[in-house]
Amino acid sequence: MSFAKFGKVSYVSETKLQEFETKLEAGKIMGTKCKKCGRLYFPPRADCDCMKGEMEWVELSGNCKLMTFTTLHFAPASFRYEVPYTLGVAQFEEGPTVLAPLSKELGEDEIKIGMSLKLVPVELMGGRMIYELKKLESQ
Numbered sequence: 001m002s003f004a005k006f007g008k009v010s011y012v013s014e015t016k017l018q019e020f021e022t023k024l025e026a027g028k029i030m031g032t033k034c035k036k037c038g039r040l041y042f043p044p045r046a047d048c049d050c051m052k053g054e055m056e057w058v059e060l061s062g063n064c065k066l067m068t069f070t071t072l073h074f075a076p077a078s079f080r081y082e083v084p085y086t087l088g089v090a091q092f093e094e095g096p097t098v099l100a101p102l103s104k105e106l107g108e109d110e111i112k113i114g115m116s117l118k119l120v121p122v123e124l125m126g127g128r129m130i131y132e133l134k135k136l137e138s139q
Contacts (some may be wrong), residue, residue: 019057020044024121024129027060032097037068061120064090064133069102069111076107088133090117110135 003119032044037054040113042060069088072079079085086102088111098119102111117133124130 017044017046021129023057023059025123027121029060029119029121029131031058031060031092031094032056033058040093040094040096042098052069058094060092060094060096060119064098064117064119065093065135066090066111066113066115066117066133067097068113071108084130086111088117090119090133092119098131098133101130101132103132106135 017032022032029042030042030044031042032046032055033040034048034053035056036048037048037050039048039050039053040058041048041055044055044057046055048055067089069086071086073084075083075085076109085104086106086108088102089097089099091097091124100119102117116136118136119131120134122130122132
């Protein structure tokens with residue numbers, strides 16, 4: 001199972017969660033949910049903290065509320081051409097939180113704590129996949 005096309009830099013080429021990458025390519029934001037305790041994870045996890053459950057794939061709406069954010073002006077080498085960029089922590093309406101870049105389409109003056117965002121898959125050059133937080137169309 002490959003996980004080679006997720007992110008700007010792949011640190012893991014093999015995973016039990018390869019379907020995550022496939023679903024991103026299909027435009028879907030997927031989490032995993034424990035069949036025993038019901039805990040929902042994003043990014044998806046292959047195993048639950050309860051150590052008793054089987055995990056199942058669950059499609060998430062992508063709808064989030066921004067909890068906090070920061071703009072980075074320095075970055076690791078693989079992100080050096082992206083600076084400055086803004087990372088946000090947002091909470092899905094389904095519960096989990098996500099750390100993700102905010103779309104460059106969002107102006108600095110538009111970013112507000114509590115604003116509604118949507119986590120969406122984004123294809124990079126070379127067919128690599130990431131996700132980012134975008135402003136909801138209705139705002």
